[in-house]
Amino acid sequence: MSESPSLMKRIKAMPPVRLIVVSFFLIILVGTLLLMTPAAARDGRATSFVDALFTATSATCVTGLVPFDTWTHWSLFGQIIILGLIQTGGLGVVTFTTGFTILVRRKLGLRDLQLATENTAGNTIDVIRLVRMILVFTFSSELIGAGLLSIRFIGDYGPLRGIWISVFEAVSAYCNAGFDILGFRWKDGSMTGYADDPLVCLTIAGLIILGGLGFIVINDIYIKKIQPRLKKETRGHLNLHSSIVLKMTLFLLVLGTVLFFVLEYDNTLQGHNFFEKLNISFFQSASARTAGFAAVDMGQTHDVTKLSTIFLMFIGAAPASTGGGLKVTTFIILISTVVSVIRGYDDTILSKRRIDKAIVYRALTILGLAFLVVFVTSGVIMATNGQHPVSAIDALFESVSAFATVGLTANMTQFLSPVSKIALSFAMFIGRVGPVSLGLALSTHKNHKSGAVLPEGKVIVG
Numbered sequence: 001m002s003e004s005p006s007l008m009k010r011i012k013a014m015p016p017v018r019l020i021v022v023s024f025f026l027i028i029l030v031g032t033l034l035l036m037t038p039a040a041a042r043d044g045r046a047t048s049f050v051d052a053l054f055t056a057t058s059a060t061c062v063t064g065l066v067p068f069d070t071w072t073h074w075s076l077f078g079q080i081i082i083l084g085l086i087q088t089g090g091l092g093v094v095t096f097t098t099g100f101t102i103l104v105r106r107k108l109g110l111r112d113l114q115l116a117t118e119n120t121a122g123n124t125i126d127v128i129r130l131v132r133m134i135l136v137f138t139f140s141s142e143l144i145g146a147g148l149l150s151i152r153f154i155g156d157y158g159p160l161r162g163i164w165i166s167v168f169e170a171v172s173a174y175c176n177a178g179f180d181i182l183g184f185r186w187k188d189g190s191m192t193g194y195a196d197d198p199l200v201c202l203t204i205a206g207l208i209i210l211g212g213l214g215f216i217v218i219n220d221i222y223i224k225k226i227q228p229r230l231k232k233e234t235r236g237h238l239n240l241h242s243s244i245v246l247k248m249t250l251f252l253l254v255l256g257t258v259l260f261f262v263l264e265y266d267n268t269l270q271g272h273n274f275f276e277k278l279n280i281s282f283f284q285s286a287s288a289r290t291a292g293f294a295a296v297d298m299g300q301t302h303d304v305t306k307l308s309t310i311f312l313m314f315i316g317a318a319p320a321s322t323g324g325g326l327k328v329t330t331f332i333i334l335i336s337t338v339v340s341v342i343r344g345y346d347d348t349i350l351s352k353r354r355i356d357k358a359i360v361y362r363a364l365t366i367l368g369l370a371f372l373v374v375f376v377t378s379g380v381i382m383a384t385n386g387q388h389p390v391s392a393i394d395a396l397f398e399s400v401s402a403f404a405t406v407g408l409t410a411n412m413t414q415f416l417s418p419v420s421k422i423a424l425s426f427a428m429f430i431g432r433v434g435p436v437s438l439g440l441a442l443s444t445h446k447n448h449k450s451g452a453v454l455p456e457g458k459v460i461v462g
Contacts, residue, residue, distance in 0.1 A: 020092070020433065021433045024060060024061075024089070024429070024432065024433055025429070027060050027085065027088055027089065028053070028056050028057050028060045028061075028085075028429070029056075031055075031056030031059065031060060031081060031082075031085045032049070032052045032053045032056040032057075033052075034056075034081050035047055035052040035055055035056055035074075035078060035081060035082075036048075036049060036052040039075065039077050039078075040052075040074060040075060040077055040078035040081060041073060041074060041075060041078060042072065042073060042074060042075045042078075047073075050418045050421055050422065051067045051068070051421070053421075053422075053425055054066075054067050054421045054422075054424070054425050055067065055082065056085060057425040057428050057429055058179075058407070058425075058428060059082045059085035059086050059089065059177065059179065060085045060086075060088065060089035060432070061089055061324070061405050061428040061429055061431065061432035062086060062089050062090045062175045062176050062177040062178075062290075062322055062323075062324070062405055062432070063177065063178065063292065063324075063401070063402060063405040063406065063407045063428045063431075063432075064172075064177050064178025064179055064291070064292030064293075064405075064406065064407020064408075065292070065398075065401060065402060065407050065409060065413050065424065065428070066179070066413060066414075067413060067414055067416075067421065068414055069183035069187045069188050070082065070179055070180065070181050070183060071180075071181040071182065071183030071184050072183045072184075072187055079168065079181055082179060083167075083168055083171055083172075083179075086171060086172055086175050086177045086179060087171055087175060089175070089177075089432065090138075090171075090174070090175025090176065090177065090211070090322040091134065091135075091138060091175075091322070130215065130216075130219055133215070133218070133219050133222065134215045137215075137218055138174065141174050141207060141210050141211075142167075142170045142171050142174050142207070143170075145170035145173060145174060145203055145204075145206070145207045146163075146166040146167045146169075146170035146171075147166075148199065148203045149165075149166040149169055149170055149199075149200060149203055149204075150162055150163055150166040151199065152194075152197065152199055152200055153165045153166045153169075154166070164181075165181055165182065168180075168181050169181075169204065170203075170207060173203075173204040173207035173208050173211070173291065173293070174207040174208070174210060174211040174322065175211055175322045176208055176211050176212055176289075176290045176291045176292075176317065176321075176322045176323040176324070176405070177291070177292070177407065178190075178287070178291050178292020178293050178406065178407030178408070179407075180293065188411070188414075190293050190294040190295070191204065191283075191293045191294060191295050192294065192295055192296060192297065194295070195272070195276070195279075195280050195283075195295040195296065196272065196276045196279070196280075198279055201279055201280070201282075201283040201295060202279070202282075202283075204283070204287075204291075204293060205282060205283050205286040205287070208286045208287060208289065208290075208291040208293075209249065209253070209286055209289075211317075211321060211322035211323060212249070212289050212290060212291075212316075212317030212318060212321050212322065212323040213245060213246070213249065213317075213318055213321060214245060214317070214318035214319055214320045214321035215320050215321065216241060216242070216318075216319070216320045217241070217242045217245045217246065217318060220238055220239055220241075220242040221238065221242065223236075224236040224237065224238055224239075225238070240350075240351060240353065241329060243351070244328065244329055244332055244350075244351075245318040245328055245329060248328040248329075248331070248332055249289075249318070249328065252285075252289065252312060252315065252328070253282070253285050253286060253289075254285075255285075255312075256281075256284070256285025256286075256288055256289075256308070256309075256312050257278070257281045257282045257284075257285040258281075259285075259305075259308045260280075260281040260284045260285060260305065260308070260309075261277060261278060261281040263301075263302055263304055263305045263308065264281070264296070264301060264302065264305055265277065267300070267301065267302060267305075268296040268297060268300055268301055269281070269296070280295045280296060283295045284296065284309075285312070287406075287408065288309050288312040288313050288406065288408065289312060289313075289315075289316065289317055289323060289325075289406075290313065290316050290317050290323035290324045290325050290404055290405055290406045291323075291406065291407065292401070292406045292407020292408050293407075294408060297411065298397075298408055298409065298410055298411070299409075299410045299411035299412070303393050306393055306394075306397050306410065307393070309397070309408065310396060310397055310400045313325060313400050313401055313404045313406045313408065314326055314370070314374075314400050314403075314404055315327075315328060315331045316328070316404045316405075316406075323405065324403070324404045324405030324406070324431045324432055325403075325404035325405070325406070325431070326366060326367065326370055326404070327366075330363045330366055330367070332350070333348065333350070333355060333359060333360060333363040334363050334364070334367060336348050336349065336350040336355065337355075337360055337363075337364075348360050365435075366434070366435055369430075369435035370403060370435060373399075373403050373426075373427055373430055373431070373435065374396070374399045374400055374403050374427070375399075376423075377398075377399040377402065377403070377423050377424060377426075377427045378392070378395040378396050378398075378399040379395075380419060380420055380423040381395040381398060381399065381416065381420045381423065381424075382395045384417045384419040384420050385415070385416060385417050385420060387417075388412070388415040388416075390412060390416075394410045394412055397409075397410050398410065398412060398413065398416075398424065399424070399427060402424040402427040402428045402431065403427045403428070403430065403431040404431055405428060405431045405432050
């Protein structure tokens with residue numbers, strides 16, 4: 001009986017960032033065990049540990065890379081498990097538990113506030129309202145998205161199957177997961193069968209964008225723009241974070257659309273008219289921002305297209321969103337730092353404001369760790385797939401897709417070795433919880449801030 005209180009004390013004493021990382025790990029473990037059961041597979045046979053782990057990690061980390069077609073392999077029970085993992089992973093385990101606590105007890109303790117703050121990048125003053133907003137906005141967006149998709153899917157597949165597909169695709173899109181259950185029409189085809197359908201493509205792209213903006217931005221837009229308009233008050237200005245996210249999102253969407261349109265005009269877009277090509281290009285640009293749906297066969301795209309997609313995938317979505325990647329704010333901080341150094345400034349200047357050096361150091365750390373994860377994973381893929389050799393560009397594509405929790409693939413995931421799948425699972429996990437957060441969670445050292453003054457070290461660089 002003495003061990004139980006000790007365990008509870010350890011959990012309560014665990015730093016919030018570590019508890020969040022552990023919660024993701026436990027959800028993946030539970031999902032793996034459930035997906036290994038015969039009931040989860042369509043043929044009634046138990047799925048191997050590696051494939052179940054890979055699928056559970058991909059769903060919880062809202063990636064979308066799969067070892068086999070979701071509809072073809074998994075039963076309805078298995079698909080429900082996957083959808084539950086997607087929804088939990090997209091919002092974050094702590095957001096779910098915090099929201100449930102608010103609904104039941106309507107009061108959060110200090111520990112709950114610390115966890116919610118760490119998970120949503122919010123602050124303890126607004127975190128309760130922020131969590132409520134997250135849950136309401138998420139389920140509303142998914143419901144509206146499912147309603148729009150059902151217009152097409154119910155007509156194509158009947159009421160029951162059409163509604164289930166609409167709900168699954170809407171949740172998967174908003175959570176930037178990239179899973180689909182259309183394999184009964186075209187196995188491993190993702191959304192290629194609806195490439196010419198603006199209703200399906202634009203609805204899914206819209207959900208992807210909303211999920212990728214981040215809860216902090218959505219909350220800021222509501223507080224500064226929508227709420228004052230409803231109350232007929234003067235609208236305020238968005239904060240710097242929201243402004244950066246919105247501008248970068250628009251810029252990257254336009255850039256990705258133009259690049260895909262130009263590079264694939266006479267390749268994978270061949271046979272489509274101008275507006276269909278534009279629709280597909282926009283869809284692929286939005287999907288590359290960590291969603292993973294595909295309206296064309298990405299394995300058939302030019303290498304230069306894959307490189308541009310890798311760039312978009314690596315940048316990813318916004319912080320505190322359902323998407324992954326380096327994050328648009330991290331990217332713009334790094335670019336601003338380079339520009340500021342070139343212009344002779346001692347500090348990073350962004351929009352006529354000085355950025356704290358701690359933020360710059362964190363951005364540089366994230367970039368360095370991201371490169372390390374991607375290149376190690378790429379090396380493992382190239383070294384362990386002798387029977388199905390993988391080119392460097394495809395290995396890099398798969399690795400970035402995993403780390404950025406995107407899910408786009410050059411049609412090679414199902415041919416990867418078990419070692420490669422495990423390496424990609426680690427990359428997905430690190431990409432979802434964040435490399436710095438994972439490092440802090442694993443670190444046994446406490447934050448040292450002594451009053452000692454260290455001697456200055458001079459090193460020549462450049």
